Amino acid sequence: MSDRFYITTAIDYSNGEPHLGHAYEKIGADCVARYRRLRGQHVSFVIGMDEHGQKVAQSAEEQGTEPQAWVDDIAARFQTAWRELSISNTDFIRTTETRHRRTVEELFRRIRQAGHISEGVYEGYYCVGCEAFKLEKDLVDGLCPIHPTRPISWVKEPNYFFAVGRFRRALLDLYDARPEFVQPTAKLNEVRNVVSDWADDQTISVSRSRVPWGIPWPDDPSHVVYVWFEALINYLSATGYPDPAFADMWPADMHVIGPDIVRFHAALWPAMLMAAGLEPPRQVWCHGWITTQGARFSKSAGVRITLRDIIDRHGPDALRYFVLREVPWNADGNFSWDRFDVRYTAELADGYGNLASRVLAMVGRYLQGRIPDRAEPTTLDAAGDEIVAAYRTAMDRHLLHEGADLTWKLVDRANGFVEERAPWTLAKEGRTGELEEALAALARALARITLLASPFMPTKTQSIWEALGLPGTVADVPWGYVERPPTGGAASRKPPPLFPKDERES
Ligand SMILES: [Zn+2]
Known part of the structure; x- marks a missing residue:
């Protein structure tokens, strides 16, 4: 066992109150972090907020406030909840921080220097709800199946592309050599399929006129860095990259995430790191969903049981114990x-x-x-x-x-x-x-x-x-x-x- 351990959770999207779904991920990762400390390892435990993107800007506008004021307020609410639940994170990173922007710019500079970024024109569907480009085959009746009430837009714009296809072979080899790279193992097959189907190039920027709330593309202020690429980089920003001391923390030992974002963490993210000449993380851990009466705890699923109600029932420690005992850390489970x-x-x-x-x-x-x-x-x-x-x-x-x-x-x-x-x-x-x-x-x-x-x-x-x-x-x-x-x-x-x-x- 090495003497250090770097664990992260996904950063939470700044678009509402913390709920049990958010809390479960933090509690489980905290349990891992505390166990590792008990075993004598020096643990870096990073959580934080994903604060850019069009939905954040829209929510701020609806509330009649500026995006930065909006994300400041939400970050404070999340941090209060994590303190109450005794989450022992050693850092709390926010993607609107200068240190994150610095790491994003440097990582892209290296990827570009290595020749893996090109300019071109992108034409296709874009779902604002997902903040993602969509292919014809992803749509149901011409609409995003996750956001059937939002019109899908057709965009055509100059763009920057990342040559992900060049890393297809290296990723598939990585999955073969290290089947523990994605847990549970069943998720690895999903990731394998995604990588096998990859187009050779993926867009990695968005026109600033459409999404002004983001990190400007280095040397081209008419674009911002596509929010998904940028958000993933937080795990590296927290290490202080490109300061040489980043190597004391990197590679991360464990990215804890929900299973819906495994493709970003187990495929795109290691490809970005490889493109910049950096090591991929050691493991991507997908926890399951906590459901109640068949519905997931999330903003859109409309679960009305608040985190406040659940903490108040028997106190924060009892909640921690209950969710970790009741819901397997590698599978779905029910809250009642x-x-x-x-x-x-x-x-x-x-x-x-x-x-x-x-x-x-x-x-x-x-x-x-x-x-x-x-x-x-x-x-x-x-x-x-x-x-x-x-x-x-x-x-x-x-x-x-x-x-x-x-x-x-x-x-x-x-x-x-x-x-x-x-x-x-x-x-x-x-x-x-x-x-x-x-x-x-x-x-x-x-x-x-x-x-x-x-x-x-x-x-x-x-x-x-x-x-x-x-x-x-x-x-x-x-x-x-x-x-x-x-x-x-x-x-x-x-x-x-x-x-x-x-x-x-x-
Ligand atoms: Zn969507």
Whole structure:
């Protein structure tokens, strides 16, 4: 394992409020980032906003405001939401920033210098909704199938072209050599087909008269850089490219995206990088969609459940846990209030929360808050060893739902161990040696669970870590603590209320 890890999410389009779909992507990527830190890697975690394009300009105009003021306001709303959800991004990039424009200009300068950009005339359909050129075969009844209410326009304009076809062979070879390049693997076939069907040249600029809100084409202010090309470059802008130090971060280890934009990330983007003589990213990870009653969380699907409602139900950590446990990180899944309430009660309040308060209360009551320094391995330790190994395998492969599932197997095992050993009986009968052994094992298991759960619930786990009287924070302890929790001799105390049950569950 290398000592550094660079992970990104797609940048969000500045055209509305953050919803659960946006949040799911950030929460999952954050869980990966936190797990990697727990394993000792130095993590760069970049998220941000996609702020150019015609739709942004139109929305600003409808609101009677300037595009920059509009995107400033939206960026602030997204950042507030990500702070509340404890997203541990190390950077927040916005495509209207000067540093992004500088990287875009430099990347295009290099691609042009290498002879992969030419001037020509483009003639064809353009959908404003998609901000994309369309082919006849993409249309249904003469309209964009994604935006059937918007008229499609026919444009003919001088344009700049990128010779993508020259990278077809190199990309297909890349997919063959590194099947893990796109996950899940089924998506790789889709990308292969896209690349095989590529025209030799793709337009990469748009007339400024049609889309004034964008980055001017280097040396030709009558054009702006096509918004898709420009947006992808944010992953490189965040590294400081072309400053030489960019190589400390690049190539990215993982681009986390929704499956609808896989062709841009797994085909176009590596082609652009190859054209500039740069390495492609190491992996493009497609998460699935969160749906509710069959509809995706998105602005246009009209889902009325707001992110505010969902956070307020059981708090930010519970939301993080729920979506990562309920929705596989590599497939679609469903959001429902019922499932959220059931998991909250069974797994958080009655599972982990109950274990923590019971163990800490017994250490307080029977042992004056001092966790015994006893190291006899028990059946619970053996179960923990097995689960930690399986957790590591799952999480190294980014199977977050499996990591959560395994962690809660240890929660169940530990709650079972409490019943088996019945420390209250050992205390009553004065069997001090056995009592100490049982509570020492339970404290170790609780510390392990707390670290394994920390990428999922950074705030609640931190308060349990502190109640165990352990040093450092869950975000910065060494992985060795998971293998051998340093609980012996620690001074514990009663935890704050963890997962309160309330009226809304009925
Ligand atoms: Zn469209």
